Amino acid sequence: MADYEVTVYTGKLRFAGTLDMVFIKLVGNDGESKRKRLASLVGDLSFTNGAVSTFTVSCPVSIGKLELIELEKKSRLTGDNWFLDKVEVKSPEGDTYNFPIYCWITDSKVHRFREGEDTPEKVSLHELKQREKDYCWRKHIEGIPHCMEAEKLSDLPLEVQFSIIKNAEFIYTAFTGLAELKLTGFANSKENWTCIDDIKRVFTGKRTDLSDYVQEHWNEDAFFGYQFLNGVNPILIRRCSALPDNFPVTDDMVFPSGQFSLADEMEKGNIFLCDYKPLDGVKANIIDEKQQYLMAPLILLHKTPDDKLMPVAIQLKQTPAEDNPIFLPTDSEYDWLTAKIFVRSADFNEHQVNAHLLRTHLLAEVFAVSLLRNVPRTHPLYKLLVPHTRYTLQINFLARARLISETGSFTQFAASGGEGMVTLLKRSLSSVTYTSLCIPEDITERGLEDVPNFYYRDDGLKLWDIIHRFVQGVLGFYYKNNDAVKEDDDLQKWIGDIFEHGFLSQEGTGIPQSFTTVKELVKFVTMVIFTCSAQHSAVNAGQYDYGGWMPNTPIALQLPPPKTKGTTSEATMLQTLPDMGTTANGMAVMWLLSKPSFDFVALGKSLEKHHSEEIPSYYVKAFQGELQTLSAHIKIRNKSLKIPYTYLDPENIENSVAI
Incomplete structure (x- = not known):
């Protein structure tokens, strides 16, 4: 008699367990077992949520190397769904076979699962046909990535929905955000702020160390410049070697003492530009029947000898004109401060629509849908990427329903909400290139390799290299040569769908339409993991830190910018800022979007269950070790910084776009 020890791992998702009867058949290269009901002393409790249960399946003789298992769930009455993590089988010869499943079994059909060490070409046609039905593409808005x-x-299939904990917590936070922030009484107020101290008195609910720092330093030029490097939108700034024709800045304007010249400083690499051209002409929102204002500014910054990045000129509209003055640090206090406020408001809207929504959330959904639709569970690409799809489809569904719908918070309270958002999304997609999604190339292309105090770059490049080594190791184990990549239909379908549905078949993006080499594949998968984890953390986690203090990040502005200098005051600045209700609702959304979940999974964690083979398991451990080392180095560095940069500390990076 040959006894096989079968261990069944039921998942920990909400409603994952089942009270139904479960049957199994083992199939080897020398025979198969009889169909056997799995039952133990605990009976129906063997497959409850999170249960790990072991059974014995006996055969008259050994059935040889195990190739697949057949599972069948029979309902007693109404039946219930079952989420199965994996099955392990130990043979009489002492071999252990792993069957990674990680899916819902919802019917009474026979489901076949191949052993975890299967090569890419061994696919389950039944599985993929079902997935094509479960994961279909949709054009939500013409001209942007499909969902x-x-x-x-x-x-949504149960396997991509929130856990019980995540669901309850998200609902609680979403509906109690204003109360948590002690802003309930302000939510519907249309009154304007009458002094900065009033805003300070409101800002007493949820606070962070950095939000307190922002409140104290928001109006300082050095902090204004710092945010372009290490705030929530570090992807816009670039080195300036020649002034744009529509930004007629002169030496006398920016260096009145004659200490520097623009030509010399540009040649030395000390001049930087931020251009919000995509916002030009975007229709600004109407909030509470009041027209809002959204500019498309140009900002010139100078790296000083003491390595500070200081703003030296701001033009709030793209076209030079008499009524579009270039504001300077030498202008009156409120002229200059008001100009910076318009920049910060423009940055909020560009960041939310382009850097955050488009470049992380929407692209992550494209990567996830294409993976779940085209790639079987035993495929090495699936094992690598499925941890980075966790919760993405549900969080994006909720965003479309509650944030950017006609009645959504962003539509109601942001300057670019509604029609403006659609315009900006379409324009922004044209700037999303393969180069801009790969941080080593993006940093080089923007000329920022040697800018001091650029922690997003420093940590991001190290993370990219760590992820790249991990991906190279794992995929190199499966793909020994370029032909193996070219001949893998699953890979080609995956990238083909991404090119078509994510980048709308635009060749100018540089996104590959197919893979021909292992090197190409490794680079693209590295970009996907970086985008879904590190990049999302960089542009998401600090939203409340930098935006909780509203004057630093106004989500909308109520007055147009001054047409001439010398006409602003503290009173006009306060009238320009969003009213109390808009402020309160904006703060609540930023609090929700930047709050980590209780079931947060950090980058590199929980990967072991997807990689059972010896060599991939080695690379998983090496990956985790490198992330731990980087985390320690970042913590040591941050101890010496006035403003610690924590968003790319691996311990703080969620493995997927889950919030």
Whole structure:
């Protein structure tokens, strides 16, 4: 008699367990077992949520090397769904076979799962046909990346929905955000702020060390410049070697003492430009029946000898004109401060729509849908990327329903909400290139290799290299040569769908339409993991830190910018800022979007269950070790910084776009 020890791991998702009867058949290269019901002393409790249960399946003789298992769930009455993590089988010869499953079994059909060490070409046609039905593409808005077809939340397959903990916590935070921030009484107020001290008195709810720092330093030029490097939108600034024709700045304007010249400083690499051209002409929102204002500014910054990045000129509209003055640090206090406020408001809207929504959330959904639709579970690409799809489809569904819908918070309270957002999304997609998504190339292209105090760059490049080594090791184990990549239909379908549905078949993006080499594949998968984890953390986690103090990040502005200098005052600045209700609702959304979940999974964690083979398991451990080392180095560095940069500390990076 040959006894096989079968261990079944039921998942920990909400409603993952089942009270149904479960049957198994083992299939080897020398025979197969009889169909056997899995039952133990605990009976129906063997497959409850999170249960790990072991059974014995006996055969008259050994059935040889195990190739697959057949699972069948039979309902007693109404039946219930079952989320199965994996099955392990130990043979009489002492071999252990792993069957990674990580999916819902919702019917009474026979489901076949191959052993975890399968090579890429061994696919389950039944599985992929079902996935094509479960994960369909949809054009949510013409001209932007496509999303998953789902009219209601229950249309999402259970395997991609929130856990019980995540769901309860998200609902609680979403509905109690104003109360948590002690802003309930302000939510519907249309009154303007009458002095900065009033805003300070409101800002007493949830605070962070950095939000307190922002409140104290928001109006300082050095902090204004710092945010272009290490705030929530570090992807816009670039080195300036020649002034744009529509930004007629002169030496006398920016260096009145004659200590420097623009030509010399540009040649030395000390001049930087931020250009919000995509915002030009975007229709600004109407909030509470009041027209809002959204500019498309140009900002010139100078790296000083003491390595500070200081703003030296701000033009708030793209076209030079008499009524579009270039504001300077030498102007009156409120002229200059008001100009900076318009820049910070423009930055909020550009950041939310381009850097955050488009470049992380929407692209992560494209990567996820294409993976879940085209790639079987035993495929090495699936094992690598499925941890980085966790919760993305549900969080994006909720964003479309509650943030950017007609009645959503962003639509109601942001200057670019509604029609403006659609315009900006379409324009922004044209700037999303393969180069801009790969941080080593993006930093080089923007000329920022040697800018001091650029912690997003420093930590991001190290993370990219760590992820790249991990991906190279794992994929190199499966793909020994370029032909193996070219001949893998699953890979080609995956990238083909991404090119078509994510980048709308635009060749100018530089996104590959197919893979021909292992090197190309490794680079692209590195970009996907970086985007879904590190990049999202960089542009998301600090939203409340930098935006909780509203004057630093106004989500909308109520007055147009001054047409001439010398006409602003503290009173006009306060009238320009969003009213109390807009402020309160904006703070609540930023609090929700930057609050980590209780079931947060950090980058590199929980990967072991997807990689059972010896060599990939080695690379998982090496990956985790490198991330731990980087985290320690970042913590040591941050101890010496006035403003610690924590968003790319691996311990703080969620493995997926989950919030």
